[in-house]
Amino acid sequence: MIETGELLRGKVILITGASSGIGAAAAHVFAREGAAVVLAARREEKLSAVVAELRDKGADASYVVADLTSAEDVRRAVGVTVERHGRIDGAFNNAGIGGDQLPLHEMADEIYDTIIDTNVRGLWNCLRAEIAAMLKSGGGAIVNNSSVGGLVAIPAAAPYVASKHAVVGFTKAAAEEYARRGIRVNAVAPGATRSEITADWFGRNPGLEEAIHEVTPQGRTADPEEIAEAVAWLLSDRASYVTGVVMPVDGGYVNH
Numbered sequence: 255m256i257e258t259g260e261l262l263r264g265k266v267i268l269i270t271g272a273s274s275g276i277g278a279a280a281a282h283v284f285a286r287e288g289a290a291v292v293l294a295a296r297r298e299e300k301l302s303a304v305v306a307e308l309r310d311k312g313a314d315a316s317y318v319v320a321d322l323t324s325a326e327d328v329r330r331a332v333g334v335t336v337e338r339h340g341r342i343d344g345a346f347n348n349a350g351i352g353g354d355q356l357p358l359h360e361m362a363d364e365i366y367d368t369i370i371d372t373n374v375r376g377l378w379n380c381l382r383a384e385i386a387a388m389l390k391s392g393g394g395a396i397v398n399n400s401s402v403g404g405l406v407a408i409p410a411a412a413p414y415v416a417s418k419h420a421v422v423g424f425t426k427a428a429a430e431e432y433a434r435r436g437i438r439v440n441a442v443a444p445g446a447t448r449s450e451i452t453a454d455w456f457g458r459n460p461g462l463e464e465a466i467h468e469v470t471p472q473g474r475t476a477d478p479e480e481i482a483e484a485v486a487w488l489l490s491d492r493a494s495y496v497t498g499v500v501m502p503v504d505g506g507y508v509n510h
């Protein structure tokens with residue numbers, strides 16, 4: 255049995271996209287490992303339900319409603335975190351959308367705009383606000399949620415793939431820039447994981463889940479907690495010499 259409860263003891267961590275899926279699972283895993291967590295997303299009802307579950311377990315958890323495509327909302331989310339806890343030690347920039355799956359030449363501009371605005375501008379907004387706050391409080395650790403689509407192509411999802419490659423680019427650029435100022439920046443690249451995004455994709459594309467399982471060495475979809483466990487380690491001081499890394503958490507998919 256692996257002992258839990260100490261990995262993130264005393265850390266203050268902001269999690270974006272924490273109203274469902276991987277972000278909500280991360281809130282549970284980080285809290286279990288001793289962190290105070292602040293959850294951000296747009297849907298207040300969902301955020302409030304996740305925070306209630308966490309508080310029932312004795313966690314120090316709160317939420318802030320924010321649309322990450324707005325730089326002002328993001329500054330407010332980071333500001334509220336610092337107001338509540340005095341500092342921000344870690345951030346999991348997880349929020350993102352999948353968008354419709356279509357051949358590239360059939361994609362409407364609106365799909366491109368929404369995906370790039372959320373997955374790229376949203377991250378840009380977060381990195382600027384979080385890094386500015388971390389520099390004031392002496393450093394921190396950031397993990398960005400990319401995707402296997404940030405490392406290799408996935409079919410019928412060109413703007414999503416481009417957006418997740420951009421997440422990798424921001425991760426490397428920020429890691430390089432702040433390595434000597436006490437801030438580590440890494441990314442995870444999850445494979446297919448049970449969540450609202452995949453429920454939507456699998457629902458609209460019969461056979462897609464089975465096809466992914468076939469080309470995934472472990473032959474299955476991940477539980478969101480399995481992604482959150484990798485992120486927890488990357489955010490912890492046990493990963494103190496790890497920066498600029500994009501870690502696949504994908505059952506062997508990109509290695510295949």
Ligand code: NDP
Nearest residue numbers: 271273275276295296297321322349350401446447449450
């Ligand atoms: P979910 O749809 O369950 O979660 C997405 C989260 O992002 C929600 O909490 C949503 O909250 C939030 N979000 C979306 N847009 C915004 C916005 N403009 N402002 C604030 N929050 C926003 O799916 P997942 O858990 O799967 O997705 C989490 C991340 O994991 C995404 O970045 C996704 O690309 C990535 N990923 C997922 C994989 C998978 O197979 N599931 C595989 C690889 C990567 P709300 O709607 O309340 O704002």
